[in-house]
Amino acid sequence: MDMENADPLENGRLPDPVTAATAVVDARGIVTGWSTGAQRLLGYPSEDVVGRPAAGLLGRNADAPVDFSSADGGWRGTPLLRHRDGHDVAAELRAYASLDRDGSTQWLIVATPSLRPYPRLAPPPYEAEATTEEAFAQCHLPVMIYDAELRALRGSAGAVRALGLSERQMRGRRVTDILPPHICTTVEEGMHRVFETGNPELFHVHGRPRPEARGRHWAVTVSPVRNPAGEIRHVQLIALDVTERHQARERLALLNDISTQVGSTLDVTRTAQEMADIAVGRLADFISIDLLDSLLRGFEPRPSEEGSIGLRRVAQQSVLPGVPESVIQTGNVDYYPDSSPPARCLLTGRSSLHRTLDEAVGIWQTSDPERAEKVRAFGMHSVIVVPLRARGITLGVAVLVRHRRRHPFDDDDLLLAEEIAARTAVAVDNARRFTRERTTALTLQQSLLPQRVAAQDAVEVAHRYLPARSQAGLGGDWFDVIPLSGARVALVVGDVVGHGLRASATMGRLRTAVRTLADVDLPPEELLVHLDDLVTHLRAEEGTASDTDLDMVTDLIATCLYVVYDPVSRRCTAAAAGHPPPAMMTPDGTAEFIELSAGPPLGVGGLPFEAIEWEVPQGSLLALYTDGLIEVPEHDLDKGMAWLLQRLEQPARSLDATCDDLIQTMRPARPSDDVALLLARTRSLDSGQVATWDLPSDPAAVAGVRREVSQRLTDWGLAEVTFTTELIVSELVTNAIRYGSLPIQLRLIRGAALICEVSDSSSTAPHMRRARMFDEGGRGLMMVAQLAERWGTRHLPGGKTIWAEIGIPNEQR
The missing domain is CATH 3.30.450.40 (GAF domain)
Known part of the structure; x- marks a missing residue:
């Protein structure tokens, strides 16, 4: 026996109040009881039915009156019932005899909606009707038919499989009786709107259709079902399982996010x-x-x-x-x-x-x-x-x-x-x-920059170099501090246009060239001329190269600022090749830019370089920098330069603190260009550290000069280097008297080293050579080179200066 379709009373169970409608009819055929299920099925409230003949509930097309007493032990039939709104309802009726409290016979009627199509719809031919019924019943998609009260009337095989309920169990139930709350709310709202507007709706829901099932994604379509008069009497719900499509879309979205978001740095x-x-x-x-x-x-x-x-x-x-x-x-x-x-x-x-x-x-x-x-x-x-x-x-x-x-x-x-x-x-x-x-390039670049600043007496320095943090690679910014003769110092800052290893290598070549030219003691403007020629020759040798890091064509162009400071005269001389001007802050706390004739960048050629000279108060601060410090996307060049002056005027406990402040406040978080910054606080050598003698063109004067030099060294506490100094002074003064021209001057400068300078008006420079066995001359400069730590010639507009540096013991410095 099919237990699912068995009579519940025959199995000792009461009818389901949700799926069945019940009524009580006495022996006269008068309705004496009416359940809520019966009201849902036919639409009549209890007060409209109780006390009236049950025959009034039969449909207009009923074949014959229903006689419950015609069968002993119960009655079963499928008459057409009449709904309150006038249409016929196909239902299965079961009648069970019992006795009322007076002992009279009465009948308990149990009605459930029939599975057959509703006769109120235009009936097709028999074969077509049977085919349509079979197609609906066997449809693998979940398809449901709901009435105006949103109660299930029909369910396909797909709906039975998805919901885990038989069609008989689904009939008469609302969505809220079957699906989880978050799903049924969405579905019922859509069904209400379809009844109101008559327009189909499509929406997506996610959840488990039954507790033991796996969560699925559904594309739900709710559409109206109209009668021949065009009235919406029911709605059809079709649920399409799109879980695999949704998962594929989610996987594709995840892969897309991985492709676009991973590797951002x-x-x-x-x-x-x-x-x-x-x-x-x-x-x-x-x-x-x-x-x-x-x-x-x-x-x-x-x-x-x-x-x-x-x-x-x-x-x-x-x-x-x-x-x-x-x-x-x-x-x-x-x-x-x-x-x-x-x-x-x-x-x-x-x-x-x-x-x-x-x-x-x-x-x-x-x-x-x-x-x-x-x-x-x-x-x-x-x-x-x-x-x-x-x-x-x-x-x-x-x-x-x-x-x-x-x-x-x-x-x-x-x-x-x-x-x-x-x-x-x-x-x-x-x-x-x-x-x-990048680490390799940075190591190369760091090796090409000064590892430590050379000791000198002219300035106190602090510096910073920060490479760019962009994919363009390292740049060609550099700085240098070069001790010169006469206790002077050269401060250099430069920038090679472009990024990558080529820019770094070019920077190293230019820095080496600047040091070589500085050793010759060329004036700033002449040094830039020679440097410009070098860049022009390098570009001619290399041609126009393609920067593989940027995949673009770049010319070999660079900028440079060269400043020479003399602590004896407290004067600066500077020349620039397309480089931003230096800034100077005087001891009173006022900062300004030194107006230079910028000149063309190195490698352009065709225009001269001009130098300017100015006096620097003792204790002034000179700031040399590259454009990566002042020219950033957050503001323009003028604003950056104005901001630099403002930050220089802020008091700081040290030069290093000033460097850190400038870098932190002016450099962007992700700079696209390198930054080189060089700060120098000037010192001065007072008259007590410099001694000068004007000498006649007489060899006999050499002895007197030696005595005065010896006395001055004694006064300075440098008796240990007296003998060495006397030998060097004798040789340089003798050469100047013998080969030079008046005026002749001797100058001693006491700093970290003892500097001996002899100047004359002749432009002919001596050359050191190796004397042969019987030569009477040629040994003087060789002796000077052996006794001095450094020596050289500095050409002046009115002559030359031969200088030598003599080391001073540490305890006497």
């Missing part, structure tokens, strides 16, 4: 963290990314073939705050046994999918109790291990875990994880290669 750890942040919550509940430690130290990754493998945790993320599932912190090294899935993945380069009950995971947990405790505490049940491989090299592994999601990873999830890991690995490898190349 050329930083290895940040790139890995971006992948973890994006994938957690959308694919896994916890993700850890470990890279080979050698990779982060700049070496090609080479995993060990034996023993445990050390991997550095570079990124991790969880759906839980604080990432409590992790056994180590980011930045620490984790060691995996060689039999563990991550170690095997790293060695073989193949991904794997595991349940935590798998043998491989069990062995791993046995060898790592702390990790096993995390697995148990958080209920981890599914694990994916994928390698991060790029250009044939395995960089590390990513471990994806599920513990909040009920359903484990499947093969589609494994394929998605592999694609995510592959794209992330390329971004990580790009960041690794960029970091290594």
Whole structure:
């Protein structure tokens, strides 16, 4: 016997008040009882039916009056009933005899809606009607028919399968009796609107149609069902399972986010963290990314073939705050046994999918109790291990875990994880290669810059060099502090246009050339002329080169500012080649720019360079810089220069503090250009540190000069270098008297070293040569070169100066 369709009273059960309508009819055929279910079925309230003949409830097309007493033990039939609004309702009736309180016979009538089509609809031919009924009943899609009270009338085989209810169980139920609240609210609102507007509606819902089912995504269409008169009497609901389409779309969106958001910076750890942040919550509940430690130290990754493998945790993320599932912190090294899935993945380069009950995971947990405790505490049940491989090299592994999601990873999830890991690995490898190349270029550039500033007496200096943080690469900014003869100093700042190794190499060549030309003691404007010629020759040799870092054609052009300060006269001489002017802050706290004739950049040629000279108060501050400090996207050049003066006028405890303040306040967070900054606070040598003698053109005067020099050295407390100084003075003065022209002058300067200078009006410079056995001359300058730490010739507009530096013992400085 079909228990589902069996009579409930025959099985000792009461009728379902939701699916069945009940009424009581006495022996005279008068209705004496009327249930709520009967009111829902036919629309009559109790007061309109009780006390009236039951025959009035039969439809107009009923074949014959219903006689309940015609069968002993109960009656069953399928008459047409009349709804309150006038249409006929097909129903199955069952009548059961009983006695009322007076002992008279009465009948309990149980009515349920019939499965057959409603006769009020235009009936098709019999065969077509049967085919339509079969097609609806067997439809694999969930299809439901609802009446105006939003109660189910019909349900297809697809609806029976999706909801887990038979069609008989669904009939008479509202959506709220079947579906979860968040689904039924959306569906019922749509059904109401269709009844009101007559327009079909499409909306998407997500949930479990029954508690034991897996969450699904549905595209629900609600459309009106009209009678021949065009009236909306019912609505049809069709639910299409689009779970696979939704999951495919979600996977595609995840891959798109990985492609667009991972690798936003050329930083290895940040790139890995971006992948973890994006994938957690959308694919896994916890993700850890470990890279080979050698990779982060700049070496090609080479995993060990034996023993445990050390991997550095570079990124991790969880759906839980604080990432409590992790056994180590980011930045620490984790060691995996060689039999563990991550170690095997790293060695073989193949991904794997595991349940935590798998043998491989069990062995791993046995060898790592702390990790096993995390697995148990958080209920981890599914694990994916994928390698991060790029250009044939395995960089590390990513471990994806599920513990909040009920359903484990499947093969589609494994394929998605592999694609995510592959794209992330390329971004990580790009960041690794960029970091290594940038470190190499930065090391080269740092080696070409001054490693330490040479000692000198003219200025106190502080400097900063900061490379750009852009993909364009390092620039060609540089600075230098060059001691000159006569206790003077040259301050240099330059900038090679462009970025990359070519700019850095050019910068090193120009800095070397500036030092070479400075040793010749050329005036600033002449030095820039020679430097301009050098750049022109270099460009002619190289041609117009393509900067591979930027993939654009760049000419070899540079700017330079060359400043010479003399602490004896407290005067500065400066010339510029297309470079921003220096700034000077005087002891009273006022800052201003020195107006220079900028001149053309080096390599342009065709125009002369001009130098200016000005007096510098003792204790003044000179600021030399490149345009990366004042020309930034946040403001224009004029505003940057004005801001520089304002910051220089702010009091600071030291030159280093001033450098830091300028860098922090004026340089953008992600600068696109290098910055070179050189600050120099001027000193002066007073008259007590300088001694000058005007000499006659008489060799006999040499002896007297030697005595005066000896006395002055005694006064300065430099008796230990008296003999050396007398020899050098005798040789230089004798040469000037013998080969030079009046006026002849001797000057001693006491600073970190003792400087001896002899000047005359002749432009002929002496040359050191090796004397042969019987030569009477040629040994003087050789002796000077051996006794002095440095010596040289400085040409002047009215002659020349021969100078020599003599070292002073540390205790006498």
